[in-house]
Amino acid sequence: MEISFTEKDLQFRDQVRSWIKNDYPAHIKQKQNNGKELSKQDIIDFHKALSAQGWMGYNWPAEYGGTGWSSTQIYIFQKEFGLAGCINILPFGVGMVGPVIYTFGNDEQKKRFLPNILNFDTWWCQGYSEPGSGSDLASLKTKAVKEGDHYIVNGSKTWTTLAQHADWIFCLVRTETTEKKQEGISFILIDMNTPGVEVEPIITIDGEHEVNAVFFADVRVPAENLIGEEGKGWTYAKFLLAHERFGIAVVGASIRQLNILKEVVSELNNPNLERKITELEINLNALEMMELRLLSDLENGGHPGAESSILKIRGTEIQQRLTELFVEASGEFALVYPGPHGHSDNHPSGPEHAAKSVSKFLNYRKTSIYGGSNEIQKNIISKYILGL
Amino acid sequence: MNLNYSDEQQMLRDQIEKFCKSDYSFEKREAIIKSENGYDLNLWKMFSELGWLSLPFKEETGGLGYGPVELTILFEEFGKVLVVEPYLSTVVISGSILDNSNFGNKSKFIDTIISGEKHISLAYIESNQKFDHLSPSTIAIREGNNFIVNGMKSLVLNGSNADHIITSVMLDDEFALVLIDQGVSGYSLNSYSTVDGQTCAEIKLENVSVPSESIIAKGDDAINLLNEAINLATLCISAESIGCMTACYLKTVEYTKGRQQFDQPISNFQVLQHRMVDMFIETEMCKSLLYKAMLECDSNEATKFKSVSGLKSQIGTSGKFVSQQAVQLHGAMGVSEELLIGHYLKKLVAIDSLFGNSNHHLNKYILG
Numbered sequence: 001m002e003i004s005f006t007e008k009d010l011q012f013r014d015q016v017r018s019w020i021k022n023d024y025p026a027h028i029k030q031k032q033n034n035g036k037e038l039s040k041q042d043i044i045d046f047h048k049a050l051s052a053q054g055w056m057g058y059n060w061p062a063e064y065g066g067t068g069w070s071s072t073q074i075y076i077f078q079k080e081f082g083l084a085g086c087i088n089i090l091p092f093g094v095g096m097v098g099p100v101i102y103t104f105g106n107d108e109q110k111k112r113f114l115p116n117i118l119n120f121d122t123w124w125c126q127g128y129s130e131p132g133s134g135s136d137l138a139s140l141k142t143k144a145v146k147e148g149d150h151y152i153v154n155g156s157k158t159w160t161t162l163a164q165h166a167d168w169i170f171c172l173v174r175t176e177t178t179e180k181k182q183e184g185i186s187f188i189l190i191d192m193n194t195p196g197v198e199v200e201p202i203i204t205i206d207g208e209h210e211v212n213a214v215f216f217a218d219v220r221v222p223a224e225n226l227i228g229e230e231g232k233g234w235t236y237a238k239f240l241l242a243h244e245r246f247g248i249a250v251v252g253a254s255i256r257q258l259n260i261l262k263e264v265v266s267e268l269n270n271p272n273l274e275r276k277i278t279e280l281e282i283n284l285n286a287l288e289m290m291e292l293r294l295l296s297d298l299e300n301g302g303h304p305g306a307e308s309s310i311l312k313i314r315g316t317e318i319q320q321r322l323t324e325l326f327v328e329a330s331g332e333f334a335l336v337y338p339g340p341h342g343h344s345d346n347h348p349s350g351p352e353h354a355a356k357s358v359s360k361f362l363n364y365r366k367t368s369i370y371g372g373s374n375e376i377q378k379n380i381i382s383k384y385i386l387g388l
Numbered sequence: 389m390n391l392n393y394s395d396e397q398q399m400l401r402d403q404i405e406k407f408c409k410s411d412y413s414f415e416k417r418e419a420i421i422k423s424e425n426g427y428d429l430n431l432w433k434m435f436s437e438l439g440w441l442s443l444p445f446k447e448e449t450g451g452l453g454y455g456p457v458e459l460t461i462l463f464e465e466f467g468k469v470l471v472v473e474p475y476l477s478t479v480v481i482s483g484s485i486l487d488n489s490n491f492g493n494k495s496k497f498i499d500t501i502i503s504g505e506k507h508i509s510l511a512y513i514e515s516n517q518k519f520d521h522l523s524p525s526t527i528a529i530r531e532g533n534n535f536i537v538n539g540m541k542s543l544v545l546n547g548s549n550a551d552h553i554i555t556s557v558m559l560d561d562e563f564a565l566v567l568i569d570q571g572v573s574g575y576s577l578n579s580y581s582t583v584d585g586q587t588c589a590e591i592k593l594e595n596v597s598v599p600s601e602s603i604i605a606k607g608d609d610a611i612n613l614l615n616e617a618i619n620l621a622t623l624c625i626s627a628e629s630i631g632c633m634t635a636c637y638l639k640t641v642e643y644t645k646g647r648q649q650f651d652q653p654i655s656n657f658q659v660l661q662h663r664m665v666d667m668f669i670e671t672e673m674c675k676s677l678l679y680k681a682m683l684e685c686d687s688n689e690a691t692k693f694k695s696v697s698g699l700k701s702q703i704g705t706s707g708k709f710v711s712q713q714a715v716q717l718h719g720a721m722g723v724s725e726e727l728l729i730g731h732y733l734k735k736l737v738a739i740d741s742l743f744g745n746s747n748h749h750l751n752k753y754i755l756g
Binding site: 001002003004005006009072274275278279281282283285286287288289290292293295296297299300307310313314375378379381382385386387388 | 389390391392393394457637641644645655658661662664665666668669672673674676677679680682683695698701702750753754
């Protein structure tokens with residue numbers, strides 16, 4: 001057994017650190033340091049900067065314009081970005097639809113969509129959940145009916161993250177009513193500017209506009225936007241969910257938050273809170289090593305599968321716990337409702353982190369729900385690991 | 389980076405696993421516990437022949453020179469079937485102290501451990517110490533070429549079988565470890581069962597005369613030997629508890645699949661499925677902390693003691709959680725003495741109490 005990274009991997013890590021230090025957009029760093037809200041343009045600027053460095057396709061094979069990095073390099077890259085508090089790389093293009101297109105799409109589709117993902121000229125969003133289809137995703141009802149060389153799409157999607165900024169949406173739609181509900185599903189790409197597509201904001205309990213409802217009324221989608229075969233969408237969706245799960249432990253970001261929390265609490269003289277933080281730290285140590293165990297397995301020819309559900313469950317539990325302890329550290333000042341972003345300029349005195357802490361605490365309730373709820377993850381472990 | 393076991397380590401695991409599966413049934417274990425010695429002399433001889441008693445010793449002292457990884461493999465497998473043989477006290481604790489010391493006679497004593505002839509136990513706990521084991525009230529006073537030891541030691545693991553005890557004493561106002569033979573004049577012993585089916589003893593030392601060449605170490609050397617040995621032993625029992633937890637969730641899965649209630653196997657119920665998933669996750673997280681502690685054994689003092697404290701703190705709470713759930717999901721069968729499952733709970737309670745419980749190690753982690 002050998003825990004240390006190779007010299008080459010360490011050099012790679014230094015390269016990532018150096019980019020973050022020297023090339024991470026300065027105006028974004030400044031806003032983040034001052035706790036200011038980031039605009040749509042800031043997020044685009046960040047992704048464009050990554051593109052310029054050639055790192056946008058950090059998890060893609062080289063033949064599609066990706067970095068061709070090893071799993072260890074991807075791990076290091078994600079961890080360093082988390083540790084440094086960089087903006088999250090939006091997963092919808094590069095993490096989700098991109099791999100589906102290069103794995104199941106035709107040459108024309110690869111040529112048309114992949115470069116725009118890598119240079120972030122297209123902002124993608126994900127059209128999976130529907131008002132009546134959450135964990136039971138395969139029960140989805142949005143219909144696509146073939147009419148000549150178009151599909152006519154009717155229905156609605158919900159909880160669509162950042163759809164208000166998106167140029168395109170990838171959707172699971174029902175192209176056929178089959179006995180087995182998984183079999184009639186297809187995977188289709190829709191331009192958000194197509195007539196009949198409507199986006200309505202959904203405001204979450206933190207006052208934020210992050211998710212949306214998306215409505216489709218007789219939306220005409222060219223048939224060439226269908227990925228792979230009609231009726232095979234469920235297979236592609238499962239492939240995508242597997243992609244989404246890896247890296248969801250967000251260990252780097254949680255270590256960063258833990259260190260900030262320790263600093264905040266060090267001034268409070270609150271041994272009870274310090275104990276809770278220590279228990280959390282030990283849990284985080286375990287999660288970090290759990291991820292390394294799976295990485296090692298992957299790098300040595302193994303095929304970790306359902307084990308990554310542990311990362312999702314524990315990773316999100318730790319993220320949520322961190323926000324709870326930040327709120328606890330805010331004491332009485334957790335009373336004040338911060339409003340969107342926790343950036344209200346008009347908040348009372350008290351700890352500086354208080355408003356943001358409550359905001360994030362409320363916002364992070366989503367983590368155990370998205371990406372396959374933690375209960376669904378437990379079903380996966382129960383079925384595929386314990387054989388129940 | 390490679391966190392997989394080497395082929396050699398895998399072979400060792402296979403060998404130990406095979407022994408545990410074929411030679412250590414629940415009935416046999418029960419008989420061993422009820423026997424006079426509380427362990428099986430033939431099995432101990434077999435451990436010696438298989439080379440297991442020489443695992444951690446340095447090659448120059450006749451051992452296989454294996455490290456913590458191999459020891460944790462052994463303990464994890466032992467934990468799955470709750471082996472009661474006194475490997476921890478004789479081989480790990482006393483072995484580590486002797487092997488790392490500059491004690492002149494150490495080869496002679498290590499040889500008798502490796503051959504399975506003798507047992508040696510560490511006597512370092514006294515009542516009212518509150519985990520501070522470095523200021524014993526057991527005193528050694530020089531008298532000519534010998535010294536006279538007076539004191540009372542508690543919770544000496546495998547004490548009644550020990551041919552020698554490594555005893556912590558204050559000698560010339562310094563902490564010291566001395567080797568005392570069982571049965572010398574002034575040596576009396578009272579043996580008890582532990583909650584996990586092993587034995588421990590109270591040992592009274594009244595004007596015991598010990599030759600000065602029996603001093604293993606003094607001062608900082610002695611303190612380091614003790615700390616290193618306890619740290620390694622803590623790592624080992626943590627691995628053992630992971631073996632217990634693994635057995636707990638596997639046996640619970642098996643049991644619920646076979647148990648019919650409401651006209652179906654109770655494993656069909658999601659509330660039970662998720663409970664078993666929680667048991668599994670808890671076990672895997674502990675295993676991850678074990679990897680961390682195991683791989684940091686060669687790090688600096690602070691790091692290695694801290695990572696073992698993190699591990700032991702988690703083991704204490706997780707072990708009880710997993711085994712209590714195993715008992716709960718077995719229903720009333722879980723609290724029956726005739727079923728193995730309740731014995732895992734007992735073992736995990738015992739492990740939490742040994743070498744500092746969860747709370748103690750959390751404090752240590754915070755201070756460390």
